[in-house]
Each structure stands twice: as structure tokens, then as C-alpha cells.
Amino acid sequence: MQVAITGASGLLGTAIGRSLAADGHTVRPLVRRPTEDPAAIRWDPAAGRLDPGALAGVDAVVHLAGAGIGDKRWSARRKQEILESRTTGTALVARTLAAMPEPPRVLVCASGIGYYGDGGDAVLTEESPPGDDFVARVVVAWEEAARPAVEAGVRTVFLRTAPVLAGHGGLLPRMALPFRFFVGGRLGSGRQWMSWVSLEDAVRAYRFALETDLAGPVNLTAPRPVTNAEMAAAIGRALRRPAAVPVPAALPRLLLGREMADLLLFVSQRAHPAALEAAGFSFRHPDVDAALAAAFGGDR
Secondary structure, eight states: OEEEEETTTSHHHHHHHHHHHHTTOEEEEEESSOOSOTTOEEEETTTTEEOGGGGTTOOEEEEOOOOOTTSSOOOHHHHHHHHHHHHHHHHHHHHHHHHOSSOOSEEEEEEEGGGGOOOTTOEEOTTSOOOOSHHHHHHHHHHHTTHHHHHTTOEEEEEEEOOEEBTTBSSHHHHHHHHHTTOOOOBTTSOSEEOOEEHHHHHHHHHHHHHSOOOEEEEESOSOOEEHHHHHHHHHHHHTOOOOOOBOTHHHHHHHOHHHHHHHTSOOOEEOOHHHHHTTOOOSOOSHHHHHHHHHTTOO
């Protein structure tokens, strides 16, 4: 199978590419800059350039590209960049596939559980309505941008992914840093729900989406979400550190801005992987302790 991947150099893209290559599949990264990789496909989302001929023979596309939502403090310009980095690239991929006489049979698009906004204690499934905050509106527009591929009959999967737990990238190293210095603890009240998924299960779910008949929105999140206080305690156990120093909500709001802090750190999202479970997917790390043990390994 030939699989084209946008965002192939990121945490998830790298892991998916390695998994596919290890099983003998051909990985074709979409790149913006010149490269010596003969399998690479050039594209320029900002200029709307992606040659349909370059995708001839590709069986599937995994679309992961997008600016990191928590990488920089949110200004009006940064928020626009976050939105456009998702919608512009997604629309270009979708239009290109829709214009091909023989398009790839499946498009697997990254998405996020931010779609649901703040759900409080409610269990959020794929049937739950969208929220109405900045992140929710971004995710709604992100998924909508793929409409040309859907309407052209390409099986399209939106993996609404929870924060991925990996020891070497993403959110977890930043969460773990205070614990390493013995000052870790819950954020605010700690009662907000946190959905999450291990890196291994995230990769397996993307492979599952490629290889089965899944379509539409799919929550990619472990089946046992935890509260922020429970996550803090679990990180403490994994690193053999205390989790006794709570962080008052005012501090991250001061450092990040209130909107960014509230939507990334204090939002409550108790998502459930109903579609994955109904399709027969089995999690290797259904509970947070197992996921953190896998993420940190011997790094204690």
C-alpha cells in the first residue's frame, strides 16, 4: 500500500510512517521544501499547489498537517494561523482528491476532541453536538474543509484525537516537567475531565482507519478518561514523584492568557471512543497508568 502523509515529520506522523514502513508499505511524505527523498511529494498549501499526478497510485492519504495549537501564546494573528493551517491544507487535499479520475480510496484526517467544547461531566460521543468556543469552531471548520473529498465518494475519516501521551514529544513532557522538580500537582480544582490516548494506540487507530471501513467522525481517545487531579497523581506515580503542589488557575491564565489557558488546560472533556469500540478496535493502553508507563519507560 502507498500512503501519502502530510505532517509526516511531527510526533504522530513520524510514528505512523515508521509503523507503515516496518510492515512493508510505501510512505510518501508531502513536503513544502526541496528534499532528496525520492518518495516525497511537493505541495504548497498557501499557494494552493498540489499536483494530482503526483498522487497517482497512492492508495490512502493521512492528513495531519496543522500549526501546533499550544505552541505559542494566542494573539489574533496566531489564532488565524491555527485556523488557516488546518482549513487551507485540508481543502487543498480534498479538492485534489476529488479532481482525480482514480483517487486514493481513503482519506484519514486528523481532527480533535476540541470539537465538543467544554462538556463538564457529560460523556461525549461522536453523536454529541459541537461546542462554540474558538477551538470547537476551528475543528468544525477543519472537518468541513474536507467536504469535496466526501462528496466525491472518497471514504473520509475524521479522527477526533485526544492529547497523545508520548515521553518524547507533545503535551506530556511539558506536563511532567514540574513533577521532575518535585513541584507537580493538579491544575486549578483538578475536577476537569482529561481525555487522552497513548502514542501506540493512536498509531494503531490510524492504521485501523486505513484498513477497515470506518468513515465520518471517530473519537480517538482511550476509554477511561481521568480528571486532571487523577492525571497529576498518575504522572507522580509514573515518575515516582509527589503530586502535592496544586497550580492555581490564575498562574497559567497569566502566562498564557485566559482564553488559551481555559480552552487548553481547564476545559472539561470526557470523550468516549464509541465508534472505535463498535468497529472492534481494542486498546493496548486503556488506563492511564499503563499509558504513562509505556510513555516514560525507564525514564524515571
